[in-house]
Amino acid sequence: MKYINYFILLVFLFLLIYASTGLPNRGDLDSVVNRDRSPSGTQNASSYYIRNAYKDTHTPNMVTAVLADYRSYDTLGEETVILTAGLICFLLLRRRRKDDEE
Amino acid sequence: MKSNEDNPITTLISSIVAPFILLFGMYIIVHGHYSPGGGFQGGTMLAASVILIRLVLGSEVGQLQFNSTWGTPLGSLGVLIYFGTGLAAVFFGGTFLNYHFLPIAQEASMKRSLGILFVEIGVGLAVMAILIAVYDDLLGEEPDA
DSSP states (O other), X not given: OHHHHHHHHHHHHHHHXXXXXXXXXXXXXXXXXXXXXXXXXXXXXXXXXXXXXXXXXXXXXXXXXXXXXXXXXXXXXXXXXXXXXXXXXXXXXXXXXXXXXX | OOOOTTOHHHXXXXXXXXXXXXXXXXXXXXXXXXXXXXXXXXXXHHHHHHHHHHHHHOHHHHHHHSXXXXXXXXXXXXXXXXXXXXXXXXXXXXXXXXXXXXXXXXXXXXXHHHHHHHHHHHHHHXXXXXXXXXXXXXXXXXXXX
């Protein structure tokens, strides 16, 4: 059983390595995500951000503009995840301590 | 937990350094428009300053600086600042988190810039409070002890 697990892991390793050879190179200007136009002819989101981030938000740091303005739903979700983690720590650890005292 | 209150070197150095870490955390939050940084990173720096005081000077002094009962309320307040910024845009006729509709007398791009600032302050407050609350919960000391 142990050897079957290792075999499955190795198969997935080679599958992932094989799949990574089909990815475009980093910084490749001709890959689909880095082109100005998507294959259907519309403008890509990244080129829109590069052109309009400062004009729209008056923020030189494009990462902040994307995180807090264009993709602010995502950041709200991240913050809610952190709050949930803190609340769960509060509930689990405080509760156990009260039980120990009783 | 055993505190190092009797060690003069750590006491002196940390009480000199901690306010500057606090100041640098606020700088990272506010300066996130122009340099790498923002709410998450700055909130972590603020929490690091408070936790440094707790580690070195002991929990009694740390409780005076930041009471551990404030942790979850302040974290919720941070999320509410974020959510309220989005909801204010809804009340003034826009869509959720569309800072263009915030009731600030500025031009459109400055409105968005200020909206990003409010949101980052909310994120920083929540991250700082939640990290300190998690530290206090893991430490396992009663808040009034």
